[in-house]
Structure formats: C-alpha cells, structure tokens
C-alpha cells in the first residue's frame with residue numbers, strides 16, 4: 262500500500278478541487294421571511310431614515326423645556342392630544358403642553374417630553390386628557406425625543422455584505438422598509454450512502470443489515486453548515502444502479518459526497534465506478550489513505566465533471582471526514598466565514614490519551630468541569646458512544 266497522505270495535504274487537495282465553487286458565489290434575492298440564517302451577498306442600504314420623523318420615547322407631555330424649566334415650574338395648559346399613528350400634529354404654542362404617547366410625532370415647537378410619572382398627573386386614565394399639567398422634575402431640552410434619522414440616515418449601510426441574518430439583523434432591515442435581501446446562494450450537495458447492507462431507518466432489519474446513519478448525519482451536517490442538500494440517495498453495490506444515481510446527482514448538485522465502499526474489500530464498487538475503471542471517462546477520482554484515524558480511506562476527484570468526495574462508510578469516520586475536510590468549505594460556500602475560528606477552544610485533557618503512531622487521531626470529547634475535556638467513545642474510537650455522549 263502506498264504511503265499515507267498527511268491530513269493537511271488532503272485538506273489542501275480537497276480545498277483546491279472545490280475552490281472554484283467557493284471563489285465567487287451567486288447571489289439571489291429573497292423575502293425577509295425566507296432569509297433567516299443566510300448571509301448577505303451585498304450591502305443593504307437604507308432607503309429611508311429611521312425614525313422617519315421626530316417622535317416621543319415616552320408616554321407623557323410634549324413641552325418647550327424653557328416653559329417649564331423655572332424654579333417654580335408653573336402648570337401649563339394641555340392643548341392637544343397626540344396618539345401614535347396620528348398624522349403630523351399642529352405646532353405647539355408657547356407656554357403649553359400636548360399629551361403625547363410613545364412613538365407619536367413630537368409637534369414643532371416642542372423640544373422635550375416629560376414622562377407622565379414626572380408630572381402631577383401621575384398616570385394616564387383612558388381617554389381623559391387633563392386640562393393642565395405641572396412638571397415635578399427638572400427638564401432638559403431634547404429629553405425623550407428621538408430625532409428623525411437618529412438610528413439610520415437615508416443611504417446608510419444598515420448591514421454590510423457578509424452579515425449572517427438572524428432575528429435582530431432581519432428586524433433592522435425590516436425597520437428600514439426593505440422587504441427583500443440579496444443573499445449568497447449556498448452550495449448544493451448530493452449525499453449518497455452506499456452499501457449492500459444499509460437499510461432506511463423505520464424498515465425491518467434483515468440478518469446482516471445495518472440501519473443507514475450516514476445519510477441522516479451528512480444531510481444534517483450539510484444543512485448545519487449552511488449548504489443545501491440537492492439530492493440524497495441510498496444505493497447498493499450494483500455498478501449500474503450506482504452510476505444511475507451518480508448521473509442524477511452530478512447534474513443536480515455542485516458537489517457529490519459518497520459514503521462507504523472505499524476500503525480494501527472485494528466489493529468496493531464506489532471505487533471502481535468513480536475511478537473510471539468501469540466507465541473510463543466518467544470518473545476521475547483518486548483514492549488514497551490519509552494519515553488519520555478515523556477517516557483514513559478517502560477519495561477526491563470528479564464524476565462527469567462534478568466534484569466528488571468519497572468518505573469511508575463507518576458512521577463516525579464519515580462524520581469526522583465531513584468536519585475535517587468539508588465543513589468549512591460548505592460554510593464558505595454559503596458566505597459564513599470565521600465560524601471555524603469561533604468553534605476552536607483550548608481545554609486541558611482530563612485523562613491521558615495515546616495516539617496511534619504515524620496518524621492523527623480525532624477523538625470525540627466531553628467538556629468537563631474546570632475547563633477540562635475528556636475523550637469519550639471507548640477503546641473502539643469509531644463506535645457509538647453511550648450516553649452521556651460527546652459534546653465536542
């Protein structure tokens with residue numbers, strides 16, 4: 262068997278294969294309701310100011326600060342009522358107050374709002390406008406008045422390209438009256454799980470069969486990384502069937518990921534079909550052994566022009582392969598950059614860990630107290646860990 266390829270080398274080769282997919286992503290325009298979790302492909306610029314008009318930050322009285330600022334703070338007549346949603350109010354005469362609600366337009370002439378609890382009125386009764394009001398605390402010009410454009414001015418960049426859209430970001434866009442956003446189109450990934458023995462969960466299990474965990478794992482992993490699963494299928498070890506599925510996947514997806522059928526067995530049909538052994542010209546996938554455990558047997562190349570990665574069938578190996586070789590690329594394809602850095606953290610090992618010689622070992626861990634991490638998964642590092650399971 263040829264020498265094992267270092268993990269970094271295989272990562273670089275996969276990155277080079279997929280670089281054209283990530284280099285310049287198309288952008289699509291989506292309604293805000295469909296854009297959660299997506300990444301802006303262009304700046305969002307405000308077409309209006311926010312707030313659009315000068316308005317009150319409190320339920321209270323709009324006044325001229327100078328009228329009520331004196332030591333005696335004389336009572337002033339309440340000459341108008343300004344609820345939120347009302348049109349432009351009449352200017353406030355000198356020496357008067359207007360009862361005003363939070364969010365209502367502050368009339369010209371007024372330069373401050375006094376909260377109702379800072380006046381002799383104390384609190385508002387439904388519908389009953391007091392005839393006069395006396396301010397009980399010092400008033401400064403500008404207090405509790407939100408100026409037009411104080412949050413956002415026309416032409417401001419509300420959110421720059423590259424921003425991930427969560428609830429707060431979508432709200433900021435909506436507040437500017439913008440109904441759609443330009444977002445990066447994610448990578449479309451096809452997930453193919455191969456093996457004569459694999460069965461869809463929910464079906465009966467015959468002797469020698471195993472439930473397919475890889476489809477579920479990789480479909481979820483692709484979506485979590487921001488990608489779109491354009492196609493997913495399960496297929497046995499029949500070359501014709503596999504080719505048929507690959508033909509469809511290669512058309513529908515930017516990238517095909519397979520699991521299983523890549524080690525040294527007698528029925529490694531994935532290897533035969535994808536390496537072009539069975540159909541020269543269709544597949545150009547190079548199979549190699551990477552110096553890692555789990556996830557050693559790897560393949561990368563193209564099938565009918567579409568990039569293909571082949572992950573080993575063991576479920577833990579397939580998941581580790583995704584994390585090590587593909588997760589960041591799917592994230593980048595969706596515009597998410599910098600997530601990888603945010604995930605990395607240094608912890609102290611709680612127990613000794615012995616790694617096999619010449620291979621990088623990837624262990625699952627459980628975060629423990631006092632900043633420690635403990636390897637979980639037992640001696641067979643690729644088996645399913647019992648609960649409590651890994652947290653990292």
Ligand SMILES: Nc1nc2c(c(=O)[nH]1)N[C@H]1C(S)=C(S)[C@@H](COP(=O)(O)OP(=O)(O)OC[C@H]3O[C@@H](n4cnc5c(N)ncnc54)[C@H](O)[C@@H]3O)O[C@H]1N2
Pocket residue numbers: 454455456458459471472473474475476520521522523524525526529555556557558572573574575576578
């Ligand atoms: N002689 C050698 N044998 C093996 C080697 C080797 O170097 N020399 N490598 C071992 C390593 S490491 C791995 S990993 C596996 C990879 O094998 P394949 O990619 O060919 O995968 P399969 O043989 O199809 O399956 C391996 C294992 O995982 C189970 N499996 C497969 N698909 C699924 C699925 N979708 N859901 C759940 N479980 C699945 C399958 O039943 C096998 O138990 O090869 C070693 N052998």
Ligand code: MOO
Pocket residue numbers: 553554555556557558573575578643
């Ligand atoms: O490398 Mo295999 O992927 O150990 O389990």
